[in-house]
Amino acid sequence: MARYPSRYSALSLLRKGATRSNWPRAWRHHELKSSYDVVIIGGGLHGLATAYYLARNHGITNVAVLEKAYIGGGGSGRNTAIVRSNYLTPEGSAFYDRSVQLYEGLTEDLNFNIMFEQRGHMTLAHNDASLRTMRWRAEVNKLGGIDSKVISPAEVKELAPAIDISDRPRYPIHGALWHPPGGIVRHDAVVWGYARGADARGAHIHQGTEVTGIDVAGDRVIGVQTSHGPVATPIVINCTAGWSTLIADMAGVQLPITTRPLQAAVTEPVQPFLDPVIVSGTLHVYVSQTARGELVFGASVDPYSSYSSRGSLGFTEGLAGHVLELMPGISKMRLLRQWAGLCDMTPDFGPIIGPTPVDGFYVDVGWGTYGFKAGPVAGEQVAAMVATGAIPELIASFGLERFEEGALTAEKGAAAVGH
């Protein structure tokens, strides 16, 4: 019997291959206990990262992660796996910069290759206003020590030769925001890496376990009801997306969130031709080429709220039209698959992290379209908040109370550009 967890490395891979022996499970099955110190609702990236950091950084291991289906099946497995930190506000960029740092060390930290490819992230500007926003972001980023600058159309062409920078009337390219540390990750690997790491440190991951109620006594949370029975706990963290308001409702907490589908699509693979991640806010499209050669596309959220992840034809039409505006030469590539995930949209496009009016009930929700890139830092900070009882500086401006106070996060200022 191999020691648990089995260490992954090229050498161990060779040994396993040579002896044709099996790897142990990456995470184990456990019986649901009747009580835990912390219950995390949602077995996606945020929930699993929180469990991991609770154990790794704070020694809190009596933790259950409750997932109604399978881990990473929600937004964590449906996003376009882009990581960047070139946000508009000092608070936003500092927060995401920490996330990029964590991503950079994650493969070694988790002993699981998450395939973070830092091929650069390029946001195109098609008019004066968006060029101004790019510069705004670049200047804020520079003050925060983040590698980010505005580049010329010629530099765009050099970094991504497939982009058409000719003088077209409709959407000319005036420049771009260039962010070298940005890139793409194998999103499932991040989920699995955290799951394996959290499990190895003692957290229990319960798949197929749906939360059906949250027990509150007075102003305090005391437990949750699940499809596999009740669990007593003093701390519940809502780490869901799409269904976050339904979970919060169970604790009697109302959130300023609406659920919107966000669609994505992938093409058939072709030989590599596109290195950086390309984004156009004006055209509502982002595109990157995976290591396998597929182009992965995303766009903006659907035009109406919905809990449906069925996807639409109009999305693929608009997407293709806009991608071909940028790269007219790829019109013969074929769209292979489209899908949708559910996004929690807040009024200011900022997340909601922190305590709620119900003692012991925390939220890590409202991630809109930014949840994946925030996963590691959100997990780290939420773990710190729960463990210390104090709200870390990095997430101080993301509290629920800001909506009551009318003090929205400034990312709304020029939130035109996603991803």
Place this chain on the structure above:
Amino acid sequence: MADFQSPITATSEADLGSCRLRDESHLAKWRIWEGASGLALGTARHQGGSLVVAVSPAEWIVIGDKPNVDDVVDMTHVRAALRLTGAGARSVLERVCALDLDDSMTPDGAAARTLVAGVATELIRDDVAGELSYLLLMSRSFARSVWNRLEEAA
């Protein structure tokens, strides 16, 4: 007074093979809020020298003579008018308009405000001497884009 200048300047008529596209932007058009009672929403009717169109519960468009009511907004310059006539007009229009143009849904005399080539348009089925014909009214500044799209569609 100077001559009316249409938004379509290159030409005023195009042969699209199975149908003809004509610029009729010069037609006088008016918006009124009362006075066309009896005309059901979604329909158009020739009345004297004018074509009266109802596309909204309390709003009519009159193409032709200035209506004799108190409250009239001159839309002649606001909206361009393109006419698509000929047996193939429907199949050309079906490339840029999602409305069901079958006779059972959009017979002669039907009118709708809908999207044509991505532009909000009053679409009026107005056959001419028994020949299939659609009159399209859209914001003047979009007329060239729509004209070009119709040409491409054919």
Place this chain on the structure above:
Amino acid sequence: MLVIVCPHCGPRNSNEFSFLGERSSRPAVATTTPDEWRRYLYTKDNAAGSQLERWFHVSGCRRFLDVERDTVTNEIRSVRDVAEDAR
């Protein structure tokens, strides 16, 4: 592309309409508190199921409509002109 049966225009594609979110009612300005006003601005029911919401037939009759839609199935149960609701 949903079909929305406009009470004035008949069945039309949803891209002729703009979605304005779930219906909310505006507090009395003279007596409102920050708490109440910001609930009006920001807090949503976000129902998973039947939702009463507002759409605008912007590329059609330009009427504002109250629509009852199931947010899970996208089935549309009713569409009424806001004027009809006001009556």
Place this chain on the structure above:
Amino acid sequence: MTSHRLPVQPGELIDRDDLVDFRWNGVEHGGFAGDTIASALAAGGVEVFSRSFKYRRPRGILTADFHDPNLFVQVGDEPNVRAGHRRLAPGMNVTAQGTWPSLEFDARAANRIVGRFLSPGFYYKTFISPASLRSTYQRILRRFGAGGKIDPATPPAHAGKRFAHPDVLVAGGGPAGMAAALAASHRGARVMLVEENHRLGGHLLYGGPDAAPPLAELCAQIEADDAIEVLTDSVVSGRYDHNWVGVVERHGGEEHLVKARAKCLVVAAGKIERPFVFAGNDLPGVMLSGAVSRLINLYSVAPGTRVVVATANESGDAAIADLERAGVEVAEVADLRRSSSQLVRAIGKGKLEAVELSGGRKVEADLLVTAVGWTTPTSLLNMAGDRPVYDPAAARFLPGDLPQDVLAAGGIVGDGPVESIVEHGRFVGFEAGRRALTTRAAWQRLTPRAEPSDEVAAESTDIPELPAAGHPELFAGPTDGFVDFSEDVKGSDVAMAVAEGYDSMELAKRYTTATMGPIQGKLGGVNAVAVHAAAAAATIEATGTTSWRPPYAPITLGALAGVDEDPVRYSPMHDWHVANGATPIVAGQWIRPDHYGDPSREVLNTRSNVGIIDASPLGKIDLRGRDVTKLLDFVYTNRWESLRVGAVRYGVMCAEDGVVFDDGVTARLEADRYYMTTTSGGAGRVWNWLDEWLQTSFPTWDVRTTAVTDGYAAMNVAGPRSRELLERVASEVDLSAESFAYMNGRVATVAGVTDCIILRIGFTGELSYEVHVPAGYGLHVWQSLLDAGSDLGIAPFGLEAQRIMRLEKGHFLVGQDTDGLTKAHTAGVGGLIKVDKADFSGKPELLWEGESGAPRRLVALQPVDGSVVPPEASQIVDSATEVSRTIGRVTSSRMSPTLGRSICLAIVDTPYGEGGATLTVRLPEGRDIAATVLDHHVHLDPEGERLRG
């Protein structure tokens, strides 16, 4: 090369009189019209068509149709062409994809040797450290990408789309689909029948002599039916909410998208034959029974010379008959319906040489045919919300619960002889017709001018059962083979994933990538489920399928994009601008002149003589009725009841959160007629917003709104000599300063054009008149003004000059100097917020902001060194603190030609914004400069003498 072409076969699709030349990997080949690329190559003796993705194994024909995972080739600049489907065209340049250095010898095939180390998820477990080498690994691994090549210089192939409104849309043109189409049509429905292959007929096409008569009869009936639109070489790509259905029409490499609102969708997709999992199942020479029947019957190609057939069903039996008729030596038939008979492995080096059967018996053969059952293509049904149910007796998934507007017919539901399939299709089509006509009638009733159709019988037809035939559960044999050919995933890989904890089908799929390649599990998806179930000791029912996502078959981006371009808007003077050397700029949807060569000169000329700008995109709204003032009082923050006829007032609009939403001037032209102007970008938004308030909150108010933006060509005539110029062309208006003062508006005749509106306002800070001319006369008036002013030094100016002049005057631009959080106080228009009004949009927030003080404010800023223009968005930093902290940003900046120095607007934290304060601006290059805050927003002429002159 030897020809594998057979003598004339009765149902062949090739035209032997029409020879087609093409190239394959640089070598000339020949085929016949009607051949697919693959059939022509197979006829010419080609056996290897591609190399596999991971292990670079040689691959040959497997299914010989669109879904063949081994037949992806490059045709010219088009990657990933399905050679089993694409018809040959003269001069085609076909090459194998992703092979290096050649198809025959791929150096990366060394991966096969280390194959056992390339276990699923191998990547996750390695290249972990050192981190410094990871990007090198990543680059090497990218070389193994599958797929063809794209050339970014390929000219775009956009193809037009169309809309369709069939009552019944039938997906699948086999016998069931054809029968359904006919029955629906007989019922009175308009039908669209979509078939993936080049001809209707489904499996009857290659069904041999017995299938010919029923096929001919169905085809004749379809041909004769005008109500059925037939699309061949086309595919239903997806079924979306409310039966919005995407159909892709193909014409060779060109694709067109049809968007159909089907009232009822009939899915008659048939069945897809599935491969068997056993060692060597991917060797060239191992084929499915359907491939053999297609090659022989459709293309008259002998698929081999000596064959072993492993069959468990009539499809395999039919292949045997076809092979015998074609003269292929049938060495052995292993009847897998008998439990004693087993297919153990295929043996060969690079191609099939022998087959190992039960008991270790080896049979030499160059062709192995398997017929082990089907995968049900339930994709469209899944998209309609169905969760297919596994039927162990039939060894396949069957449709479950379908919504009212979707029906399934034929082989996807069950089995039977042609007559039963046709019968089932007929019943389904009849019922589909009834449902569609019911919907059609309802829609006609709801559509104002539609002609109501006859009432449709409400009674539904009971569709007879089409039971699925019994079939042994054959998914994987005793040895390990590929479950996913395009992803190179083996059964053992799936089992290993389960053992490692990836124990739900979705997790195993993601971990191994099985079913995620270009075939998307259409072929062997059920095999992956079966292997997974076996490894997890679960049943196939419990394991379930993975989700089928749209599109059903891949669609080119060109077809999806179509020729739809976002529409653009042109001003009535556009052609003049083009003819007179304007540099165009895209502003929202408008194409506008940015400048005519030298914006500074345009500014100076306007400031000293007279300039004219095309301001047509300015939003314009005609407001009528007794209650317009009430509306204005509600949507603007300031007061409007005192506005007299002939006067113009500026106002700011705020949303309910107090954030500045738009601004502009409104003129009262008559007692009950107002003329509102908005920003160019905000025109539509403001109009909609007014109507929203009127309809939802103030339905009793007497106000009528009409957007007239396009109805007026607007031109701003600005500069000290603008009055003199206007006096020359305007009539029926007294332009003297006394009778037509600043902030007044008149209706006048200009250059003979009546009903022009003249507003005396001053965005540029000059004496200026905005002349609004009925658009059809815009160019005439524009030209008349230029002609009349030639001796006054008139010159046109563009957007850039206007931006400079408004900045000199300190006017802010909504959206540039304000952002999504800027409330009215911050923008410096506190004086225009009348909180003593009973109500207006955003009032509570503005009241509170006024009480607590705005946290930030808009200020005018001048760099101490006037030669430096800090780029817009430069940050303003607090230089007193150790770490530079941003306290604001430059929102607008220009070199002022009038003042000869740089000027800015900036948003800063309130404590830093006092007049006279010196701030530090960090330039993008990293240098800091000092800049002074002004007491007011105005850089030029703060007293407004120019404006009011």
